[in-house]
Structure formats: structure tokens, C-alpha cells
Amino acid sequence: MVDYEKIVKFFLQEYILDENYEVKINKNKENITITVVLDKKDMGKLIGKNGNIITSLRNLINSISNKDKKNVKILVKNN
Structure with a gap:
């Protein structure tokens, strides 16, 4: 199994x-939730312009997780 973290x-x-x-x-058995907690000033770096960076990261993780038939979600929260 892949270590998504x-x-x-x-x-x-x-x-x-x-x-x-x-x-x-x-x-859980089939669901994995990865939460990234960071400062408000770094939120823009992770999200990117129009959400492109976080969307790309989520797409990469989802394409890897499809092989294991897992549902992986990435959440972003303020510190």
C-alpha cells in the first residue's frame, strides 16, 4: 500500500x-483524509492561482489511490 502522507x-x-x-x-477501511494545517500567509502558496496547485495535488493523489481502490481527500485548514 502507498503511503499517501x-x-x-x-x-x-x-x-x-x-x-x-x-x-x-x-x-478508515476505504477512506483516508489528509489534513494540512498551515498559517494564513502560506494558504495562497498551497491553493495557487484559481486553486490550480491544490487541485493538481488532489488529482495526483486520487490517481495513485485509484490503484488501491481507496478514497483519499486532502483538506486545507488555517492554523
Whole structure:
């Protein structure tokens, strides 16, 4: 099984954000929810223009999760 939390953390660290964020994960049998908690000033970096960056990250995770037949959601919250 793929570790979705590692994939999200990798993209956040390498390409999008600095170190001021927290990633939480909730797992059920078929549903996985990844919550990214960050400061309000970094919210724009993650969301991107017209939501393009977060949409691309969600699409990437969903395409990977289709192989495992899991439903993975990424939520973004303020700190």
C-alpha cells in the first residue's frame, strides 16, 4: 500500500511550502483524509492561482489511490 502522507509531505516540502505546516491523517477501511494545517500567509502558496496547485495535488493523489481502490481527500485548514 502507498503511503499517501509521505507523498503529500514530499511535495509540500520540496516545491510548495516552508517548514511552517502540519500534516494529519485519518484512516478508515476505504477512506483516508489528509489534513494540512498551515498559517494564513502560506494558504495562497498551497491553493495557487484559481486553486490550480491544490487541485493538481488532489488529482495526483486520487490517481495513485485509484490503484488501491481507496478514497483519499486532502483538506486545507488555517492554523
